Amino acid sequence: MYISGLNGNGKTNLVESIYLLSGSRSFRTNSSSELLKWGERECSIFGTVTSSHGTEELGLVFTSGERRALSNGKDLDSMTDLIGRLRVIAFSPADLSLVKGSPAGRRRFLDRHMVDLTPPFIKVLMGYQRALASKSAVLKQPGCTYAHLKPWNELLAQSCGKIVDNRVKFLESLSDKSSAFHRLYAPTDGELKLTLESDFFQDGRVLSEDEILARFEGAAAREMAMRSATLGAQRDDVSVTLGGVDARAYASQGQTRSVVLSMKLGVIEMIESSTGESPVVILDDVDSELDKARSERLFTALLNKARQIIVTGTEGPSPQLIHSPDLRILTVSQGVVTSQ
Ligand SMILES: Nc1ncnc2c1ncn2[C@@H]1O[C@H](COP(=O)(O)OP(=O)(O)O)[C@@H](O)[C@H]1O
Ligand SMILES: [Mg+2]
CATH class of the missing domain: 3.40.50.300 (P-loop containing nucleotide triphosphate hydrolases)
Structure with a gap:
């Protein structure tokens, strides 16, 4: 089409609506209020999705304070129930930031597409975010001791291992698929390689839960002094290299575009081979x-x-x-x- x-x-507006039905945040903005038309208090999106599982009408209703998701006219329990019903891969001019922008953008890309492949994984990610928010709040309280942090570190160590393990595996597969596309696109730019940079992934091995907890314990004094959570999966990044050179720092615009396109085509192939x-x-x-x-x-x-x-x-x-x-x-x- x-x-x-x-x-x-209004072209971007129209395709953004389709994107939102996939259960993701907008590729344009993080703020719900920017999705509403100026001066309006509510907006809704409805779309019919056809797949090998049949046909389903998905809906989203945004008001300034609330988001509701619907399937065939019935409210879903939460927005995350929308995930996995419609998968959308969007290419947009803002994508260059996937390579050139902050680690947060690369983690979002990773996590979003890991969830495309395995929708229940969203629960692990959300559980981690909740535990991290609690730990951060505890660290801000005066008189915080390790006894206050310990339960949160134990919870974080559990999901950290799962998240890092999934990210490593996802990137192994994505790196293979993307570099095959990249060889066609930009054969002279050097081989594209994607790997996870994480405090919990060392010498090709994801640390065990006990080892991760030990790392958290080791970081506690510093975290309490700085009053913020300085260690965890929230600090992971994706290393993107072309012929061994860091593309985040050194790739030209043209090289960056080829990398981004290859990464997205790689994701499309992964989704197709895993979900059919x-x-x-x-x-x-x-x-x-x-x-x-x-x-x-x-x-x-x-x-x-x-x-x-x-x-x-x-x-x-x-x-x-x-x-x-x-x-x-x-x-x-x-x-x-x-x-x-
Ligand atoms: N929240 C909003 N409410 C109403 N109009 C908006 C809002 N945000 C952006 N616009 C306007 O919507 C118009 C359509 O934008 P867009 O979909 O990006 O157009 P296109 O992709 O066709 O260039 C723009 O003129 C923009 O100023
Ligand atoms: Mg546009």
Whole structure:
């Protein structure tokens, strides 16, 4: 599907809605209030998802204080119940930050796609975040001793091991798949390698729960002095190297784009091989960002299989899209969508 329209007319808004139905946070903003139209107090998104499991109508209702998720008209217990019903991979101009931006963005990418593969994993991540928030609050209290920290460290050590182990395994597979794409895209840029940088992953081995707890105990004096949690899975990062050189620091814009595209294509393959379903692929304004050669290779990789691909742009569909037999074109003008 191609969504055409001049800038500022609502293309990103439309694809962002589809993305939100997957249960993720927006790729554009972290704040719920920015999702509401200015001056409005509520917005809703409904979409029908068809997969090999059948058809389901998903819904999201945002008010300024609350988010509700629905399936076939019935409220789900929580937003996280939405996860795993619709998988979406979005490519957007902001993606360069996946390589060039902060470690937090790379961890979000990792965790989000690990959850795409194994939806119950969200519970481990959320449990970890809750325990970490409690530990941080305890550290801020005057007179905090190790006895106060210990129960939280024990809880954190349990989920830390699971999170790090999953991240390592996910990256092993993603690194293989992404570097295969990368060899096609940028054969002269050097081999792409993705590995986890973590205090709990050393010499190719994830530390045991006891070892992790010992590390937490060792860090306690410093944490109490600094009154903040300085050790944990919240400090992990993904090392991205091209021919052994750190891409986070040294890759050019062009090299970075090839890396990001390869990583996302790698994720699509992982989702397909693990779930048997293709994710919906969104390319928001990506064509304007890519040179012709990269854009052609990207479309060739995406069109080699039956997948739903939603492309936005101002220039009209690329030649490869025009030749795909079931191309639909929508036009967005001042927030109104029409079908051609
Ligand atoms: N919360 C909001 N409420 C109303 N309009 C908004 C809000 N946020 C952004 N806009 C406006 O929505 C318009 C559509 O934006 P967008 O979907 O990004 O367009 P496009 O992707 O087609 O360039 C822009 O003109 C922007 O100023
Ligand atoms: Mg846009």
